[in-house]
Amino acid sequence: MYFVAIMGGGPAGYTAGAELAKNGKSVIVFEKEELGGTCLNVGCIPTKTLLYSAKQFCNAQSEKYGIKAENVAFDWDKMQQRKDKIIRKLRAGVKQQLTNCMVIKGEATVVERTDDKVVIACNGEQYTAEKLLICTGSSNFVPPIDGIENNPNVWDSTAALQAKELPQSIAIIGGGVIGMEFATLFAELGVEVSVVEFMPNILPNIDEQITNLLKEKYQKQGIHFYLQNKVIAINENTLTIENNEGTTTTLTADKILLSVGRRPNLNGLENLGLKINKGIEVDDFMRTNLPNVYAVGDVTNKIMLAHVATQQAEIAAKSMLNEPTIPFGECVIPSVVYTNPEIATVGITEQTANQLGGYIIKSIPMSFSGRFVAENEGENGVCKVIFEEKTQIIKGVHLFGNVSSEIIATATMAIQQKMTIEQLKQIVFPHPTVSEIIKECL
C-alpha cells in the first residue's frame, strides 16, 4: 500500500510527489498525458519560449539601439522545434525529480475509498494508497456559442501553440492573461490581431492604469480591441459580436482563438463524495471534506497559476506529514502577464485600496530607473507601491515594464514578511537595475 496516490503529474503533482518521496514516503503518480501538466506541455513554458523568439524577432528589426539588420525573418518551424526541444528537456527534469516515485501513464479512476484507504484503477491494474491527492488540473472552457463546435477555424490555446503555420489574421475571444499573451505573440510575428472582450477592459483583475497603458500601446501597434462585446455566433471564420448597447457587428479572421478561461477537471470524481463548488473545496491546508483526500492546483478553482499549484502542493505534503506549514490563505501570490512590456503584480490593487480607504498609493514612471531607460528605448512603464497608512506596511506592488516578472518576487517577499516602507528603504538595491524602482517609488 502506497502512502499516497497522486492523480495528475503537473506542477502540483510532481512537487508533492518529490517532496513526499524525499521524506521517505511511498508515492504513486498517475498522469494520463505527459508529466509536467498544462504548464510545461501546453501552457506557460511553450508560450514563453515562443514569446521570447517573437521578442528577438522584434528586437532584430529595431534600429533603436544602433543595430541594423536586413531581411529579418522568423522561421515558425524552427521556433516550434525549439519549443518542443525545451519541453522535452524540462520534462526529463520532472521525470528525474520523480525518480523515487512510481509513475504510471494512464487515466486513473478511484474505484473505492474509505477513510484509511483509496483504491485506484489504471490501465486495468488496481493500486492502493492510504491517502489521495487530486491535482487533475483544468481544461480550456468552450462556451456554448453557435457554430463553435467542430469548427476547424477555432483554436484553443493548445491548438494555437501547435499550429503548423501562422494565420494572416486572428480574432482572440477573451482578453484575459492567456488571450493577451497570444495577442502579443501573434502581433509581434506580424499577424493581424483582434481581441473581443466582454468586460470594459482587458485583464480585468490588473491595475487599471497599467491595463490602459498596455491597451494604448497595443492599439498603436495595430491590435483591434472590441471591448464590452460578446460573441453571439460563429460562422466558419466570421464572428458575430454584440456590444453592451445591443449593436451587432461581424468580424472575420483566418483563425479564432478561444481563451475565455479554464475549468477544473472533475471528470470521474463526481461520485467520490467530495464537496464541489465549481472546484473541489479545500481548507487552508488543502484538505477536502474527506479525511484522507487532498486537492491542490487548478482543480480547486482558486487561482489557476502554476506557482499557486506548487505552493499548495508543498502545503498538502506538509499536511500529510503532519508537519507545520503556512496556511494557504496567508500566502502572498504574485502574478505575471508576459505581454511586451511585461506586467507583474502582487497584493491589493489601487482600486481596492481606494474602496477600503486608509492606504497610501505611490507611483512613478519606470523611466526613473536608469537601467530601464538604457534598455527600453522609447518605452513607458509604471511602478506603484501601496501601503497601509497606519502601519506603513506594504500591501501591494504593481509593475509595468520589462523585466517586471523577475522583480515582483522582491515585492512578494516584502509583503509576505509584512515589511514597512522604512524597512524596505533599508534594503540596498543594486544599481543600475530596474529592481531599484520599488525603493525609488517610496
Next chain:
Amino acid sequence: MYFVAIMGGGPAGYTAGAELAKNGKSVIVFEKEELGGTCLNVGCIPTKTLLYSAKQFCNAQSEKYGIKAENVAFDWDKMQQRKDKIIRKLRAGVKQQLTNCMVIKGEATVVERTDDKVVIACNGEQYTAEKLLICTGSSNFVPPIDGIENNPNVWDSTAALQAKELPQSIAIIGGGVIGMEFATLFAELGVEVSVVEFMPNILPNIDEQITNLLKEKYQKQGIHFYLQNKVIAINENTLTIENNEGTTTTLTADKILLSVGRRPNLNGLENLGLKINKGIEVDDFMRTNLPNVYAVGDVTNKIMLAHVATQQAEIAAKSMLNEPTIPFGECVIPSVVYTNPEIATVGITEQTANQLGGYIIKSIPMSFSGRFVAENEGENGVCKVIFEEKTQIIKGVHLFGNVSSEIIATATMAIQQKMTIEQLKQIVFPHPTVSEIIKECL
C-alpha cells in the same frame, strides 16, 4: 548660512541633497563637472547602455531562437549618440531632484572650518554652511608603469566610453569588474580582446565557480587571458608583461585599457584635519573625526559602488537630522557584474563559508528554471545559496546567468531580513521566472 554644503553631485551628493531639502533644510551642492557623477556620466549608465546595444547586436546575429537576419551591423556613432542622449535625460532627472537645492557648478575648496561652520570657496565666491558632506568620488588609478603617461594608445574607462571609433584589438589591464564589463562590450562588437590580470583569476572577490564558468565561456569566444601577469612596461601599443614565474612576454594591441581600480578624490582636503587612511575614515553613521563633517561614497574607499554611495548618503542625511537610521555596517550590499551572462552576488562566498565552517552550501544549475532554459539557449548558469547550519539563516546568494542583476535584490532582502530557509520557502515566486531558482535551490 546653509544647513549643509555638499561637495560632489554624484549619486551620494544628489541623494543626500534631495533628502535633506525634502526635510526643509537649506542645501548647497558643488559639482565641478556634471551632476550625476561618475556613475551617470562616465560609469554605470553609459557602460550599460552600450552593453545593451552590444547584446542586441549579438542576439540579432544569433539564429538560436528561430530568427534569421542578414548583414547585421552596429553603428558605433549611433550607439554613442544614444548613450549621450540617455545621460542627458537622466541628468535632467537628477537636476529635477535637486530643485530645492542651490547647485553651483565649479570646483569647491574648504577655506575655513570650525565645529559649527564651514566656509567654502567656489568660482571666486564664498559660501557658509553648518555642516559639510564630502562625496567627491574617485578617479581612475594610473599605476606607475614605464611608458604609460601621455601615451595616446592608453585609455582609461572614460576615454574608452567616448572613443570616436573602435580599435581592432584591445589589451585590458585589470580583470576586475570594470575590465570584464569592457571586455564584454568590445568582444561582443568583434574587437579582439586580451585581459592581463595580476591575480590568479579574474574578478577576485566573486565566487570562484562562477568566475571560472565566465572565463571558460569568454575563452571560447576568443578572449585571451593572461592571469598572474603584471605589466612592467608599455611601449607605444606594446605591453611587456611578466608572469609569476618571472617570464616576460610582449603583447600588442591597437589600444590599451587601464582598469586597475580607482582612488578616492582627496585633492584639496588634505589640510582639513580629516583622518584619512586611503579614503576618508567614517563611522557607521558616516561621521568623520570632525564633528560637523560627513563623508560618503567612493571618497571613503569602502566599497566603490553607486548603490553603496546612495545608501551611505541616506544614512548621512538621517545622521545630520538626528533621526534613527540603520548603521552602515548592518547593510547587506549586493554587487553585479554586467558581463554576458551577468553575475550577481550578495553575502558571504563559498570560500569564506568553508573557511569559517558551520555553513551549508546548496547549488544548482540555472537550467532548473524553465524560463532560464526558454530564454538562454545553450547557456550555462549557476545559483548558489549559503546558510548557517545552526540558525538556518541565509547568508549568501551567488548567481550566474541572465538576468541575475534583477533577481539579487530578492536575495539581498532575504539576508537583510535575516530570513531562514524555511521562511524563504514560504515565499511564492512567480512561475515561470528565473527568480524561482533561489527557492528551487533549497
